[in-house]
Amino acid sequence: MVHTRNPRLKDVAQEAGISIATASRAMSGSPGVSAQLAQRVRQIAADLGYVANVHARSLAGSPSSVVGLVVHEIGDPYFSEIASGVLSVASTRGLTVQICHSGRDPEAELAQVRTLIANQVGAIIVAGSGFVDPAKEAGVVQSLKRYQEGGGRVAVIGRHSLRADTVQPDNREGGTTIAEHLLGLGHRRIGVVSGSRQLTTVADRLVGIDGALATAGLSLDATPLVEAPFTREGGKQAITELLTVAPDVTAVIGMNDDMAIGVLSVLRSRGVMVPEQISVTGFDDVAVAGDLAPGLTTIRLPMSEMGRQALKLALAPPATRRRSRRAAHELVVRGSTAPPRADSVLRPPA
Amino acid sequence: MVHTRNPRLKDVAQEAGISIATASRAMSGSPGVSAQLAQRVRQIAADLGYVANVHARSLAGSPSSVVGLVVHEIGDPYFSEIASGVLSVASTRGLTVQICHSGRDPEAELAQVRTLIANQVGAIIVAGSGFVDPAKEAGVVQSLKRYQEGGGRVAVIGRHSLRADTVQPDNREGGTTIAEHLLGLGHRRIGVVSGSRQLTTVADRLVGIDGALATAGLSLDATPLVEAPFTREGGKQAITELLTVAPDVTAVIGMNDDMAIGVLSVLRSRGVMVPEQISVTGFDDVAVAGDLAPGLTTIRLPMSEMGRQALKLALAPPATRRRSRRAAHELVVRGSTAPPRADSVLRPPA
DNA sequence: CTGAAAGCGCTTACAG
DNA sequence: CTGAAAGCGCTTACAG
Secondary structure, three states: OOOOOOOHHHHHHHOOOOOOOHHHHHHHHHOOOOOHHHHHHHHHHHHHHHOOOHHHHHHHOOOOEEEEHHHHHHHOHHHHHHHHHHHHHHOOOOOOHHHHHHHHHHHHHHHHHHHHHHHOOOOOEEEEOOOOHHHHHHHHHHHHHHHOOOEEEEEEEEEOOOOOOOEEEHHHHHHHHHHHHHHHHHHOOOEEEOOOOOEEEHHEEEEEHHHHHHOOOOOOOOOOOOOOOOHHHHHHHHHHHHHHHHHOOEEEEEEOOOOOOOOHHHHHHOOOOOOOOOOOOOEEHHHHHHOOOOOOOOOEEOOOHHHHHHHHHHHHOOOOOOOOEEEEEEOOOOOOOOOOOOHHOOOOOO | OOOOOOOOOOHHHHHHHOOHHHHHHHOOOOOOOOOOHHHHHEEEEEEEOOOOOHHHHHHHOOOOOOOEEOOOOOOOOOHHHEEEEHHHHHOOOOOEEEEEEEOOHHHHHHHHHHHHHHHHOEEEEEEEEOOOOHHHHHHHHHHHHHHHOOOOOOEEEOOOOOOOEEEOOOHHHHHHHHHHHHHOOOOOEEEEOOOOOOOOOHHHHHHHHHOOOOOOOOOOOOEEEEEEOOOOOHHHHHHHHHHOOOOOOOOEEEEEEEHHHHHHHHHHHHOOOOOOOOEOOOOOHHHHHOOOOOOOOEEEOOHHHHHHHHHHHHHOOOOOOOOOOEEEEEEEEOOOOOOHHHHHOOOOOH
16 A cells, blocks of 8 residues: 655655755745745645644644633533634634533533643633632632743633633623513512522622612512523423422523523423513523524623634733623513513512 | 743653653553552652643654544534534543534535644544535545545544445434324425535435335425525525425425424414424434424434544544444424324315 | 663754 | 754653
């Protein structure tokens, strides 16, 4: 069998009758090579199908062309949309993306970040909620700090305690908006189907909700809230429990669309009419939210754009101070919310 | 600022009072080092936070620890679920995954595969439909062939013309099953909302549908079919056109869930009752299919498992002949299908 | 069982 | 503008 090895820089140089040093400069566009020669070398390389070995390259000190992306779970639409944004700008810049799962587990997250660093990626993007308890993030904070001191670039999406350029989704403001929407509709007895309050995303959204509630003379403390995994399945569990604990709610806030979809599913199977008997809201506006029946009223976050922004920040020359891009939210009203029924409103709490 | 460089193998060796050759052997578990020494060296490495530089490693000839995954679009649930499966087995094996988009474009796909090869990944997984026209795949076929001759491992999901280990979803059989389901319900006037027939996935599913139709004395040729992009948006376009062309259909087969979701969305906004007036089916069973209202009757394909299988094939020692794993389908009946209304059945074709 | 040395394929001061 | 040479951090025959 003819073994066709990939061509090396040496082959290109030989073909062009020059040294590999010159060939290298010609390929990378470094100064010190006549434009004409450079052009000819590139042509030869192309003809030979030459592609530089990234490992040799980065060993020799070239900036890495791969960026690492840490997500909780790529199967979750929130993250796959972020990933899609990251991939799209990566490909326009000739970059390659390494994706890994943290599974919302601080230890796993740390392990993944370390692997990325060991792989000498040029930039790291960490997406997804952080943890309220700073101790859980100490490891990553530390690793990322070292990495940055060594010239690595970092951008995070929706994290507070990681010192890096940040894309900050409007979690708090969105929480306020969604609660105000329900309050404006006349709801007073609102239930919350929540992910773990240990997650900063959840905590932030709750703060926003609390603010709106307070303005209306209510409070989050007095609001029935059930915690469960921050997933569709968690939404099902939580609503099931909420219905027992607080059967009189006229509206349910899901802390993300996934949970809200779980809520809708349980409500439907129990024959509870949405929004006639209970209004339901989500958060994120994943692609499918508008195609549910009823459509899900939710807070839109520009996930794909957030991914794009994050990579752009990571790729921009490092600034002396941390940059922050706010990802604005938008209330999307669909069929899942309506004013409470008159009898609901008047019915005294159980 | 104290510059804390990552430790090198040299540092570990020094700390242990041995040569780097021995340290290297100890770390990799190569024979020729006493178990005791190896143990001690690993401990020291761990204490120092040493992680081998993958670039140096692979330059020196070590097998690569990164695998490349090519998908059409990571934001599409079909692919994000496959990716999730790939990532999960990768992480248990200490592997890292590079994901890239082909965008259902042969040229882009080729460029991505080339980049992966240039990055010296140890294995490449290509997911997503191929093209009926072999000319469009010639480039990838060629690149992958060379790559494999050089020791690279390849596994594909749902591709025919790529010579490699394959995970083959039941596209044809699933097509037959879904058509039989509708036929069994009594439907005779069935419409198809289809992605491009240039895509092998679409072509395969249609062959299966055709078979079932033929058995029932019908034929695909006589069946109203509209082609559009293989996406939710495409589904909306196609059903809109289908309704004009063939307003008398009692059932619509969406060639994947995404298209079917688009179909349901348009039907709902037009006030067409599903399944009372028109039954609708999908294909894939993405996570959300069960949570729609009505739930989508569809063919379940084990996407995440397919991703897992593909990576396992790629990681297994190469066989002399291509291996193939069939990914079995399963009919999932939900609320979106029902027998046609009596008047529909009796109504003569327009 | 262990070490000295070559080599993987690049890039980049350092000299012309 | 161009080349010879060192060096990036490993692994692996090759000798002990």
